Amino acid sequence: MTFLGMPLLRSTRHDDQEIPGGQGNIVEDESFAKVSHQHLSNQQLRNNIGHATATIRDKRSEVVAELDDWEALREAGSRAKNQVMENLPEYLAQFEKNFTAAGGVIHWARDADEANAIVTELVEANAPVLESGRREVIKVKSMATQEIGLNEHLETQDIDAFETDLAELIVQLGDDKPSHILVPAIHRNRDEIRDIFMEKMPDAGELTNEPAVLAEAARRHLRHKFLTTKVAISGANFGIADTGTLGVVESEGNGRMCLTLPETLITVMGIEKLLPGFDDLEVFLQLLPRSSTGERMNPYTSFWTGTTPGDGPQNVHLVLLDNGRTRALADEHGRSALNCIRCSACMNVCPVYERTGGHAYGSTYPGPIGAILSPLMTGVEAEENGSLPYASSLCGACYDVCPVKINIPEILVHLRGEDVEANHSPVSSQLDTALTGASWMMSDGKRMAAAESGLPIAHAVAGDKQINSLPGIAGAWTSSRDIPALPEKSFRQLWAENEARAEGEDDER
Amino acid sequence: MKIALFATCIVDAMYPEVAQATVTILRRLGHEVIFPEGQTCCGQMHINSGKFAQAEPVIAAHARAFSSTEWDAAVAPSASCVASLGHQQPMVARRMGNEALATEAADIAGRTYELSQFLTDVLGITDAATDLGSYFPHRVTYHPSCHGMRLLRLGDRQSDLLRSVEGIDYVELPLADACCGFGGTFSVKNSEVSSAMLADKIRTVQSTGAEVCTGGDASCLLHMGGGISRFQRTGNFEGTPDVTAVHVKQTSGRVGADDTTDGLTAVVGADDDDHRVPGEQGTRPQEPSLQQSGLRVGQSTVHQARILASTKEDPLRVQSEGATVSGGSLR
Ligand code: SF4
Secondary structure (H helix, E strand, C coil): CCCCCCCCCCCCCCHHHHCCCCCCCCCCCCCHHHHHHHHHCEHHHHHHHHHHHHHHHHHHHHHHHCCCCHHHHHHHHHHHHHHHHHCHHHHHHHHHHHHHHCCCEEEEECCHHHHHHHHHHHHHHHCCCCCCCCEEEEECCCHHHHHCCHHHHHHHCCEEEEECCHHHHHHHHCCCCCCCCCCCCCCCCHHHHHHHHHHHCCCCCCCCCCHHHHHHHHHHHHHHHHHHCCEEEECCCEEECCCCEEEEEECCCHHHHHHHCCCEEEEEEEHHHEECCHHHHHHHHHHHHHHHCCCCCCCEEEEECCCECCECCCEEEEEEECCCHHHHHCCCCCHHHHHCCCCCHHHHHCHHHHHHCHHHHCCCCCHHHHHHHHHHHHCCCCCCHHHHHHCCCCCCHHHHHCCCCCCHHHHHHHHHHHHHHHCCCCCCCHHHHHHHHHHHHHCCHHHHHHHHCCHHHHHHHHCCCCECCCCHHHHHHHCCCCECCCCCCCHHHHHHHHHHHHHHHHHHC | CEEEECCCHHHHHHCHHHHHHHHHHHHHCCCEEECCCCCCCCCHHHHCCCCHHHHHHHHHHHHHHHHCCCCCEEEECCHHHHHHHHHCHHHHHHHCCCHHHHHHHHHHHHCEEEHHHHHHHHCCCCCHHHHHCCECCCEEEECCCHHHHHCCCCCCHHHHHHHCCECCEEECCCCCCCCCCCCCCHHHHCHHHHHHHHHHHHHHHHHHCCCEEEECCHHHHHHHHHHHHHHHHHCCCCCCCCCCCEEEEEECCCCCCCCCCCEEEEEECCCHHHCCCCCCECCCCCCCCCCCCCCCCCCEEEEHHHHHHCCCCCCCCCHHHCCCEECCEEC
């Protein structure tokens, strides 16, 4: 067994250099402000996402309101996850023992490269080379394999991976990237999907844009693959430490097919997905479907514990993936981000995500959780990941809906602090300079009073005119907003004058 | 009661009339108001920019100012600043290794209230007309700021007080719980996303036909007023991305009111009929005209303290009555 070791809590950020960051599809290569610019003016995207998130938001709040004990459930979910994070090495050891005893094989991957190499080896050993000279695997939607860029890697190794989840299929056929963790094709509407299918499924024939017609086309396209492919690759929603069981929840039944029909099943799971025992599922199987699809229960729930003779895959593997999770765990202020169960509720309520879409976050993990998870896994120094914590107005809607109570706004602010320390450029920006000046002034009421004593002069110069345009960084404000004329006097001045007058009146009496 | 006023930096420097209105309300209820000298700011601007080292002396200044005199309760006309005192100041002080400051900050925060919170929870005011003599015969809509809603859990405290003002024509704001896009330095660092949020917020404000939009945070109102002013000046959301998912539609019957004027309502996202919206980039939506959106008299933002302070004897005047509106803010 590989012992990951319990990282020490770090007191200063210099220690974390020793813990390697994650790699793969979790790095923003241009700043959020720059990337979002392209997406902000896409009317189609705004309509599709606006409509989809508004619908799912409403569904979620309806089913959540049905439960009197929702807050207690959130509390229980958060507690169970915190317990796992505090004792992760022990739970991992326990899980490995039980999973192995039940006939499964565990592989440990420190990063994306290691995980991709392990999966490639397993596929080469178990999937036959077809007439085309290539091998084939089927896949169940999985965030972990997106994160490590598995499909792209397999492609270079002459292995074709077929996504079987409808939305993932749309993304894959459209040579696109997912923009939402639950509804990867949320940025597409029915017309676009029909066009993609007609172009990429030669046997599909003429299609309409009706959901039933589109689903049927996908079903026909996939059925043959389910029945003939020897190897399937999945992710996992849960790993139960005290039994060594893995679990996947899904809506379409494609997961069940992948998990039961092939001879070999390879699962890639982040080390943080563990739960102590089966009892914990009572909480999580209530929290997850209601938060994610707005359903009381998801249609398909599959669990497997190693192998069962004569039933299901006989060759069962699990790749346990770190890829920066240990790094996030070592951050005492950020580690609760690992509690995430990928329900996507936070992105559905996020006003920033609603306008930029998921691609602007440059990562497999978009929206509020992505804005903290990506930099926590890679470090804020990685490329432009330091820009992600600023991609929020800190409105707090994400924290309110998170089923495991991750205080996303607080972690965003924490990571801004990390960014200030790490990415501080020698040339300070105008905003930095302004904030430095403000700190000096606001550290002392007398200095602030002195600054405000300039108001009458400023007012005399500018008069009653409002401010419609300013140069430099302030121009970012006046690009879309006017500013009121400055008042003649600050409240502080008015108060002092009134006090003086009142005292004068008292003296006269 | 001896009440210490925490004016907040933005009100002190930009909106002195809001602090004055707060003092007026508290004095009308028979309380003594003091203004602890040396107060500056809650430090949120620096904290939310990740500048914890620069925030520490600002937090210390607040602690110094509010521990230098005796008082029974502190009151601020801002949910966001009050939330920052409790949710952020101790945390930042602790991170800077200043445990003594963390304790002092937490103690002050525990005795500091947002205005509506103080009026409702501490003084038990339920009816602004009866208890405060509040009078404001105008159509008003209300934006509940994020930090009041989600950090202080103000619930209906602010809107209930407003509804009980004599003469008020209170109109519900559609999609009220959506953030206006201010977010401090967010409005500068991610100005375009912020502007897109702002434009959608203004569209919903317009759809109410209200003469003023009120709220409990001067910062959000400054932001929204700035957007309203820009729209009224230029006739469009100049400077914002050209697209929106908020569609203002003509409806018969007004939102949330009992008169029969035709009005507008705001919905998010395309509905099924709209899903064939052309995919070109930058389709500027058809904005309702000023006439349609009931903006004949101009629209502005104003802090709720001024509405609560307004009486029959000394009424707060609006633009149609000759009051000045500057940068979208009612003066
Ligand atoms: S952070 Fe919370 S709300 Fe967001 S996806 Fe994870 S569990 Fe869901």
